[in-house]
Each structure stands twice: as C-alpha cells, then as structure tokens.
Amino acid sequence: MNIVVCVKQVPDSWAEKKLDPSDKTEDRASVDAVMNELDEYGVEEALRLKEAHGGEVTVVTMGPEKATETVRKALSMGADKAVLLTDESLHGSDAVQTATALAKVISGLEYDLVIVGSESTDARMSIMGSLLAEALGLPQLTQARKVTVDGSTVSIERQTDTGYDVVEAQTPAVVGVVEKINEPRYPSFKGIMAAKKKPLTTLTVADAGLDAGTVGLANSFTGVSEFTNRPPRSAGQIVKDEGDGGVKIAEFLAAQKIV
Numbered sequence: 001m002n003i004v005v006c007v008k009q010v011p012d013s014w015a016e017k018k019l020d021p022s023d024k025t026e027d028r029a030s031v032d033a034v035m036n037e038l039d040e041y042g043v044e045e046a047l048r049l050k051e052a053h054g055g056e057v058t059v060v061t062m063g064p065e066k067a068t069e070t071v072r073k074a075l076s077m078g079a080d081k082a083v084l085l086t087d088e089s090l091h092g093s094d095a096v097q098t099a100t101a102l103a104k105v106i107s108g109l110e111y112d113l114v115i116v117g118s119e120s121t122d123a124r125m126s127i128m129g130s131l132l133a134e135a136l137g138l139p140q141l142t143q144a145r146k147v148t149v150d151g152s153t154v155s156i157e158r159q160t161d162t163g164y165d166v167v168e169a170q171t172p173a174v175v176g177v178v179e180k181i182n183e184p185r186y187p188s189f190k191g192i193m194a195a196k197k198k199p200l201t202t203l204t205v206a207d208a209g210l211d212a213g214t215v216g217l218a219n220s221f222t223g224v225s226e227f228t229n230r231p232p233r234s235a236g237q238i239v240k241d242e243g244d245g246g247v248k249i250a251e252f253l254a255a256q257k258i259v
Contacts, residue, residue, distance in 0.1 A: 001055035003046040004111045006102060007039040009063050009070040010122040023217060024224040025092050035070040038117035040184040041177050045147060046115050047078045053149060056080040058109055062101055075195035076187035087205040092217025099131030101215060104208050112171040118178045129176030139169035142176035
C-alpha cells in the first residue's frame with residue numbers, strides 16, 4: 001500500500017504571531033517554524049498502515065525552502081521519501097490554491113491513500129481534506145479516529161459529538177485523521193541519521209505543471225483588507241457588587257458589544 005501524507009510547516013503554537021504590514025500575510029520569519037502538530041498524527045497513521053500492509057509512505061508539503069526541516073522530521077519518523085513544492089510565486093496562496101497545487105503534485109505519484117491532519121494550527125479551517133478530495137476527484141473520509149484497510153476497501157470511525165459513524169470507501173481515497181487516532185512516535189537517532197539519505201524531491205511551480213498566474217497572493221480568492229495589532233494588556237476594572245453586580249456585568253458586556 002502506497003500512502004501520501006500531506007504536512008505543513010507552521011509557526012510555533014506558543015509563539016506570538018503577527019501579520020506582515022507589507023502584504024498583510026502571516027509573518028513567518030519572526031517566529032520559529034515547526035511541523036503542524038496535527039499532521040504528526042497523519043504521519044504516524046501512515047507508518048502504522050505501512051507496517052501492517054507494506055508499501056511506501058511519501059510526504060508532500062508546500063512552502064518555503066525552510067519547510068525542508070519539517071519534511072526531514074517526517075522522514076526521520078519513518079517515511080520513505082518526500083516532495084517539497086517551493087516557489088516564490090506560491091507566497092500568499094489561500095486554501096483553495098494550496099489544495100489545487102498539492103493535488104497537482106500528488107497526481108504525479110503512485111498512491112492508494114492520501115492522509116491529512118484534521119487542521120493546521122495557524123489557519124484552523126479544517127477543510128484541506130475536503131478540498132484535496134475535490135481536486136483529486138476522490139472520496140473523502142474525514143475526522144477519522146480509527147482507520148482500517150481491507151484489500152481495496154478503507155473504512156474509518158468518524159468522530160462525532162455523540163460517538164462515531166462507520167464510513168467506508170474504495171481506494172484511492174483521502175483520509176483526514178484527528179488527534180485521538182494514535183500517539184506519534186519520536187524520531188530515533190537512527191531515524192534522524194537515515195532521514196539525511198532518503199530521497200527528497202524539490203519542485204517549482206513550473207516543474208509541477210502549475211500556472212504561476214493561478215497561485216499566490218495576487219490571485220488568491222481571499223485576503224486581509226486591514227488589521228490592527230492587539231493593544232497592550234491594561235489594568236482590569238474592579239466592580240463592587242452592591243446588589244447590582246449582575247446589571248453592571250451586563251452593561252460592561254453590552255459596552256464591549258459582546259452581548
């Protein structure tokens with residue numbers, strides 16, 4: 001079984017994030033970059049399926065050259081090879097453009113499953129699995145807390161608010177996993193050393209067969225029109241309850257346009 005796992009390099013979740021005033025996109029240069037935490041569950045699940053059924057795991061990502069660090073971590077966990085799509089013209093691409101670009105790369109690979117994490121910690125949109133399935137013309141099985149493969153049939157337990165649903169499809173298919181599915185392994189020293197020798201293919205927009213005029217900030221379907229930095233934390237307001245505390249709280253919330 002050949003599996004493609006999509007991963008993303010994101011700003012450290014604990015870092016203070018901000019937008020770049022020059023183009024109103026996320027300022028990634030000012031914070032440390034790490035692999036999206038929720039993608040680690042996708043890598044782990046791909047490795048477990050490979051161990052159970054054989055085959056190869058290929059990691060695919062789109063981002064700046066620095067995203068090589070994230071790719072290497074996935075390789076050190078046990079993935080067999082990786083593809084990095086990197087090009088200046090991709091800067092500022094939105095979710096739809098990203099899915100289209102990733103689908104173009106994936107379509108040139110041999111695969112039975114495409115696995116993604118449930119969401120990225122910087123965007124929190126939870127739509128990449130659905131967008132990829134649409135772009136690739138494949139069935140989607142998302143919010144999976146368990147994945148089972150039997151021949152050409154893949155079934156999942158889809159996490160819901162009240163329990164889970166059992167959903168199945170024929171491969172090839174796109175599977176989105178949640179953090180309850182497994183516990184990602186730590187890269188061993190042996191794995192880290194082995195990752196340095198594993199194949200890593202770097203593609204430009206032209207290499208992938210993409211039109212530079214359809215990606216990037218200038219061609220994005222969405223964008224930030226304006227933003228304001230969060231004001232510094234100020235001293236709190238003390239309200240003394242003299243029998244009218246509830247009214248005072250309601251008035252405060254109304255003044256802040258919260259209610």
